[in-house]
Amino acid sequence: MSLRRLLICFAGFGMTSLVLxxxxxxxxxxxxxxxxxxxxxxxxxxxxxxxxxxVFIHGGTFVMGSVDGFWIDRHEVTNAQFREFxxxxxxxxxxxxxxxxATHPGMPKELLAPGSVVFIPPTNVGxxxxxxxxxxxVPGANWRQPTGAGSSIAGKDNHPVVHxxxxxxxxxxxxxxxxxxxxxxxxxxxxxxxxxxxxxxxxFDAEGKPIANTWQGIFPVYNTNEDGxxxxxxxxxxxPNGYGLYDMIGNVWEWTSDWYRPGHPRENATNPSGxxxxxxxxxxxxxxxxxxxxxxxxxxxxxCSRYRPAARQxxxxxxxxxxxxxxxxxxx
Ligand SMILES: [Ca+2]
Ligand SMILES: [Ca+2]
Numbered sequence: 001m002s003l004r005r006l007l008i009c010f011a012g013f014g015m016t017s018l019v020l021x022x023x024x025x026x027x028x029x030x031x032x033x034x035x036x037x038x039x040x041x042x043x044x045x046x047x048x049x050x051x052x053x054x055v056f057i058h059g060g061t062f063v064m065g066s067v068d069g070f071w072i073d074r075h076e077v078t079n080a081q082f083r084e085f086x087x088x089x090x091x092x093x094x095x096x097x098x099x100x101x102a103t104h105p106g107m108p109k110e111l112l113a114p115g116s117v118v119f120i121p122p123t124n125v126g127x128x129x130x131x132x133x134x135x136x137x138v139p140g141a142n143w144r145q146p147t148g149a150g151s152s153i154a155g156k157d158n159h160p161v162v163h164x165x166x167x168x169x170x171x172x173x174x175x176x177x178x179x180x181x182x183x184x185x186x187x188x189x190x191x192x193x194x195x196x197x198x199x200x201x202x203x204f205d206a207e208g209k210p211i212a213n214t215w216q217g218i219f220p221v222y223n224t225n226e227d228g229x230x231x232x233x234x235x236x237x238x239x240p241n242g243y244g245l246y247d248m249i250g251n252v253w254e255w256t257s258d259w260y261r262p263g264h265p266r267e268n269a270t271n272p273s274g275x276x277x278x279x280x281x282x283x284x285x286x287x288x289x290x291x292x293x294x295x296x297x298x299x300x301x302x303x304c305s306r307y308r309p310a311a312r313q314x315x316x317x318x319x320x321x322x323x324x325x326x327x328x329x330x331x332x
Pocket of ligand 1: 213
């Protein structure tokens with residue numbers, strides 16, 4: 001069930017995976033790498049030209065099929081980069097505009113108003129914990145005000161931009177003459193040349209120390225912050241993968257251009273791009289979802305655990321969130 005539908009119907013979500021006894025709370029110090037340089041980063045790549053801030057990924061074949069070579073952003077799109085786009089174009093994001101009741105019949109009025117979905121740590125989660133206790137639709141939340149009216153991104157130029165709907169991400173990409181990655185491109189890039197390895201090794205080292213911005217502790221009530229960041233981290237604070245890409249795993253989830261449908265086709269494909277929109281099984285009034293990848297600062301081992309290259313999750317195209325951003329690709 002989608003996040004929005006959960007918000008609408010306030011469905012209960014039992015935390016059956018909350019197994020306290022099997023979770024050893026980590027006490028070790030943060031395993032951040034190169035924090036000094038990431039903290040000082042402006043959020044804007046130093047290079048000029050149409051491949052500024054990008055890495056070229058040579059094509060190859062892996063479990064999803066084969067992909068041709070492509071360029072991809074070295075890091076998640078930052079607030080500073082998104083601000084450049086908005087300054088140049090006057091673009092207003094969907095979270096700032098709100099939804100059109102004509103295209104969203106039946107949607108409660110409060111979910112049509114400008115705003116977005118914000119993670120709010122619950123203060124009282126018992127055995128009947130509900131997901132709507134920690135995901136709340138907050139009027140006024142958007143990329144400039146990540147936790148709602150009165151908040152700001154001051155001092156966060158080098159953090160990933162969040163509260164970005166799919167159309168916002170695509171508008172940014174097109175403005176730069178780029179595209180959003182297919183799921184296959186994204187996953188191939190996230191594997192960093194290690195096809196076949198799809199365990200937690202992108203998020204934790206052999207000793208169990210975090211090497212990506214995820215959630216250590218018991219989600220959603222206790223975050224040890226072993227990795228040093230309770231929310232988003234500046235991009236590039238953790239070691240890059242084998243292709244020199246930062247934060248493919250963790251920090252914020254990232255949009256891909258594939259429509260979401262459970263599972264993958266069995267046949268190997270060349271440059272697979274996902275199912276067609278008309279092939280999705282949508283119920284009336286439901287917004288279609290695209291695939292998001294990589295997990296976020298909210299992914300914990302007792303919940304989500306989607307910090308693996310192959311893990312995937314649906315996200316409605318017209319709903320951003322505090323843990324969702326994107327990066328772009330270029331074909332040339
Ligand atoms: Ca963290
Ligand atoms: Ca990420």
